[in-house]
Amino acid sequence: xxxxxxxxxxxxxxxxxxxxxxxxxxxxxxxxxxxxxxxxxxxxxxxxxxxxxxxxxxxxxxxxxxxxxxxxxxxxxxxxxxxxxxxxxxxxxxxxxx
Numbered sequence: 001x002x003x004x005x006x007x008x009x010x011x012x013x014x015x016x017x018x019x020x021x022x023x024x025x026x027x028x029x030x031x032x033x034x035x036x037x038x039x040x041x042x043x044x045x046x047x048x049x050x051x052x053x054x055x056x057x058x059x060x061x062x063x064x065x066x067x068x069x070x071x072x073x074x075x076x077x078x079x080x081x082x083x084x085x086x087x088x089x090x091x092x093x094x095x096x097x098x
Contacts, residue, residue: 026083051075
């Protein structure tokens, strides 16, 4: 049982993508971060704040799953949500790229 839980956690962390461009992030209300200059400035400030925290809490390598998880966690605290098509494995089935 413990092995299957550990494998599940490892598999879920490997499926996380690093969504760094502003068009892959949105507010809790669903507004894209690149839709307005004020939101874009807010994204830039938050990203600059969260990147060192992700390096410290996660990993210094930007493609490492722990780094991405720590970055998402920090961005969520500031009301910025990842909306990328590959942000979660289930999104590939239900998210349409346009």
